[in-house]
Amino acid sequence: MNYVALKMLFGDRAKYLMLLCGLTFAVMLIVQQGSIFWGLMMWSQSSVSNINVPLWITDPGIGQVDEVKPIADTAVDRVRSVSGVEWAVPLYKGVLRARLSNGDYHQITLTGLDASTLIGRPAEVLEGRFEDILQPDAVVLDQWAVERMGGPTVITIGTVFELNDKLARVVAIAKTQKNFTNIPVVYTTYDRAIRYVPRERRTLSYVLAKAKDGVSDAEVTARIQAQTGLGAFTAQDFGWKTISWVLKNTGIGINFGTTILLGFIVGMAIAGQTFYLFTVENLKQFGALKAMGASTFTLARMILLQAFTVGLTGYGIGIGLATGFGFLSAKGGGLPFVETWQLLLVVLIALLGICTCSALISIVKLARLEPAIVFR
Amino acid sequence: MPMDDHAHAQVPVTEPPSTAAVQVRGLVKSFGSGETTVTVLKSIDLDVYFGELLLLVGESGGGKTTLLSAIAGILDIDAGTLDVLGASLTEMPPNARTRFRGQRMGFIFQQFNLLPSLTAAENVAIPLLIHGLQKKEALSRGRLMLERVGLGDRTEFLPRNLSGGQQQRVAVARALVNDPQLLVCDEPTAALDGPNGQKIMELIRDVGRAPDRCVIVVTHDSRVFQFGDRMAELTDGRIVGIHPIQKEAMA
Numbered sequence: 001m002n003y004v005a006l007k008m009l010f011g012d013r014a015k016y017l018m019l020l021c022g023l024t025f026a027v028m029l030i031v032q033q034g035s036i037f038w039g040l041m042m043w044s045q046s047s048v049s050n051i052n053v054p055l056w057i058t059d060p061g062i063g064q065v066d067e068v069k070p071i072a073d074t075a076v077d078r079v080r081s082v083s084g085v086e087w088a089v090p091l092y093k094g095v096l097r098a099r100l101s102n103g104d105y106h107q108i109t110l111t112g113l114d115a116s117t118l119i120g121r122p123a124e125v126l127e128g129r130f131e132d133i134l135q136p137d138a139v140v141l142d143q144w145a146v147e148r149m150g151g152p153t154v155i156t157i158g159t160v161f162e163l164n165d166k167l168a169r170v171v172a173i174a175k176t177q178k179n180f181t182n183i184p185v186v187y188t189t190y191d192r193a194i195r196y197v198p199r200e201r202r203t204l205s206y207v208l209a210k211a212k213d214g215v216s217d218a219e220v221t222a223r224i225q226a227q228t229g230l231g232a233f234t235a236q237d238f239g240w241k242t243i244s245w246v247l248k249n250t251g252i253g254i255n256f257g258t259t260i261l262l263g264f265i266v267g268m269a270i271a272g273q274t275f276y277l278f279t280v281e282n283l284k285q286f287g288a289l290k291a292m293g294a295s296t297f298t299l300a301r302m303i304l305l306q307a308f309t310v311g312l313t314g315y316g317i318g319i320g321l322a323t324g325f326g327f328l329s330a331k332g333g334g335l336p337f338v339e340t341w342q343l344l345l346v347v348l349i350a351l352l353g354i355c356t357c358s359a360l361i362s363i364v365k366l367a368r369l370e371p372a373i374v375f376r
Numbered sequence: 377m378p379m380d381d382h383a384h385a386q387v388p389v390t391e392p393p394s395t396a397a398v399q400v401r402g403l404v405k406s407f408g409s410g411e412t413t414v415t416v417l418k419s420i421d422l423d424v425y426f427g428e429l430l431l432l433v434g435e436s437g438g439g440k441t442t443l444l445s446a447i448a449g450i451l452d453i454d455a456g457t458l459d460v461l462g463a464s465l466t467e468m469p470p471n472a473r474t475r476f477r478g479q480r481m482g483f484i485f486q487q488f489n490l491l492p493s494l495t496a497a498e499n500v501a502i503p504l505l506i507h508g509l510q511k512k513e514a515l516s517r518g519r520l521m522l523e524r525v526g527l528g529d530r531t532e533f534l535p536r537n538l539s540g541g542q543q544q545r546v547a548v549a550r551a552l553v554n555d556p557q558l559l560v561c562d563e564p565t566a567a568l569d570g571p572n573g574q575k576i577m578e579l580i581r582d583v584g585r586a587p588d589r590c591v592i593v594v595t596h597d598s599r600v601f602q603f604g605d606r607m608a609e610l611t612d613g614r615i616v617g618i619h620p621i622q623k624e625a626m627a
Contacts, residue, residue: 003511004494004502011493288489291450292550293478294506295471371450 001294005302008285009309012278019274019310020317026267026354027318027347028325030260034343035326037256039336044180044246045239050142051091051111051120054217056238057207057224060231064245065238066109066181068093070202071230078228079207084215085224089114092193093205098149098186099162106149108186109179110163112193120208121174121187128157128172133189139168142176145184163196178336180246264350272358275307279362283369290371300363304356311355315348396459397558397590398424398447403456405442416442418613419456426557429581429591431604431621438610440594441562447592448481448560449473461557478506482551484580486563488543490535496522496546497531503554521549525579541572548579559584561593565600577603 009016042049047065048056057079059069079088092112097105113120113133121130126143133140146155159170168186176185188196194203207230211220217234224232233241247253279286286299323339330337403420406413416439424430424447432440445451446458449465458465461480465473482503490499500518505511519531525545535543544564551559561580565573577593577600584591593604601607601621608618 001505004491004498004505007493007498008491011491284487284489285491288483288485289502289506290474291448291477291483292503292506293474293481295474298506372445 001298001302002305005305006309008282009306015274015278016310019271020314022270022274023267023311023314023351023354024318024321026263027315027351028321029263030347030350031319031322031339031343032325033256033259033263034347035322035337035339038340038343039330039338040180040252041243041246042338043178043336045242046177046179048235048239048242050122050176051208052123053120053208054211054235055209055221055232056235057209057230057232058205062231064242068205070200071204072202073204075204075207075228075230079209079224082223082227084212084220086210086212088207088209089117089119090190090204091120091206091208092190092203094197095183096163096196100149100154101161104150106184108145108184110193110196111185111187112190113187115189115191122176124175126173126175130172130174132171133187135171137167137169138171138188140172140174140187141170142174142185144178144182145186146173148182148184164198166196264354268354268357271354272361275358276361279365284373286366287369287371287373290369296367299366303359303362303366307355307359311351315351319344395426396423397426397461399459400447401457403446403458404454405446405451406454416613420615422608422615424590424592426590427587428605429585429593429603431601431607432592432594432610433596433607434610439613440610443610444560444562444592444594448483449477478503480557482554482556482559484547484551484561484564486566488547490543490546492535495532495534496527496538499535499546500549500553502550517553521553522546524583525549540568541575544568544576545579548576548584552584557589559589559591561591563594565595565597570599573597573600
């Protein structure tokens with residue numbers, strides 16, 4: 001009877017297309033909004049992922065990676081003294097204003113790396129050599145800094161600008177993941193970063209560290225916390241902590257959640273209503289099938305097959321459209337769009353839920369249907 | 377004495393009845409509840425025999441269709457017994473009754489009830505598909521059945537591309553494709569013009585009637601009375617008479 005069910009479904013083209021459009025729209029909306037939301041969350045913790053080290057140590061009261069709470073410079077040595085720590089290096093992170101030669105000012109995030117190891121440097125360099133950062137007054141910009149500060153005609157290798165009235169010379173352009181705030185990132189050495197910023201009692205933003213082989217990150221962070229009183233986080237935990245902070249302190253979760261919920265409700269409403277209409281209009285035919293010996297179970301199976309067929313078709317098309325949108329609009333990382341398999345799985349489960357609920361409304365109707373209706 | 381027996385005693389059937397395919401005794405069916413209860417069938421007794429075509433006739437609202445639905449096992453009854461093809465429908469659980477219908481009964485409806493998106497052959501194959509026959513085999517048998525009803529050249533037509541008479545032929549083929557022992561027809565000619573109605577009744581008589589099968593037709597179309605062997609007349613929920621049909625007189 002699967003064959004009959006599918007022919008019934010495809011035969012009523014208007015309703016089939018309406019169902020398909022409703023479910024496709026719902027899937028596309030949920031996937032698109034979910035991917036943008038997740039893309040934004042990835043951006044919010046991009047400072048963690050761009051630095052790409054296993055352990056982050058800082059003030060225990062820190063809320064998120066961009067909310068710097070300076071700690072004493074001695075923290076580096078204190079962390080190094082904890083057993084199980086293979087290495088520990090300082091990291092400066094702060095916001096400054098850059099003044100270009102044309103007089104424009106731009107807010108930048110200054111990142112100071114340990115000069116001897118350059119731990120925390122971006123993995124990919126687009127132009128120049130990152131190691132040239134060791135030259136006098138050298139800085140490395142990320143590609144977003146180039147874009148925000150006037151484009152490649154204004155900012156290129158060799159461009160000179162001022163940071164707090166001190167000279168900075170671009171020696172390389174690195175590739176990084178865009179930041180939630182979209183403030184350009186300027187890399188330099190830790191010592192030079194300290195010279196760029198106004199004098200403060202505490203200048204160390206983070207200690208970056210790695211556990212020795214054979215010692216778990218969780219164990220080392222626990223030891224660091226216990227022995228130094230500092231907050232120690234694995235990169236993953238710090239990323240989640242940042243995402244959690246963003247969700248709690250901005251309305252972004254509610255905004256996207258509402259849109260995603262609307263997508264679910266719209267899909268549910270269209271699918272449920274259309275399916276119900278489809279069943280009601282074919283009630284005599286279903287009654288005839290019942291009279292001819294089709295059990296309620298058989299009819300329920302037919303309805304579920306119809307629902308899942310149109311649902312999975314809509315799922316495929318919806319994901320295709322959302323992915324196409326993401327591919328076109330987020331090309332080059334300009335827009336946040338991260339489509340994960342987890343999101344697709346959740347959407348699939350939601351869609352199967354929509355289809356099941358829609359089908360159940362019809363199945364209840366059919367279960368109560370007296371086959372005698374065919375003789376009326 | 378049951379009314380059916382009484383009728384038999386007074387009017388012998390044209391051919392001696394063999395085994396009863398359908399035995400109805402004291403059948404009562406009501407609709408509604410409380411003060412709005414309407415008793416549609418009031419202690420019906422009826423026998424229908426293998427090899428015969430019985431017409432159920434009578435005024436509108438007399439209970440013909442309700443009786444047919446009860447005999448077909450698609451309507452629960454309030455009282456009485458209902459033995460169909462050697463099985464007690466009243467004692468049969470709903471699921472078993474559904475299977476029983478599918479295996480041993482065929483249905484022809486007033487409005488044909490063909491599935492509009494299925495071809496004629498696919499529509500005819502439905503009873504076979506319900507019982508798990510492979511699609512290829514079911515369609516093959518469906519096409520053969522369509523040839524028997526004179527629609528061998530219309531097997532791949534959708535119902536909307538067939539005339540009313542042709543659609544009812546498809547419905548007849550569908551009713552007979554699983555070789556049922558009881559063929560139940562509800563006003564099979566009501567949606568057709570006179571000549572087409574005659575042709576359908578000829579088809580039901582010629583193709584549908586068999587020694588091991590009985591046919592029950594609900595109709596109010598006097599032009600098709602000639603095709604029946606006996607006629608049971610219902611008025612106000614009671615059988616008021618069962619008569620053999622005098623073919624010569626009709627002709």
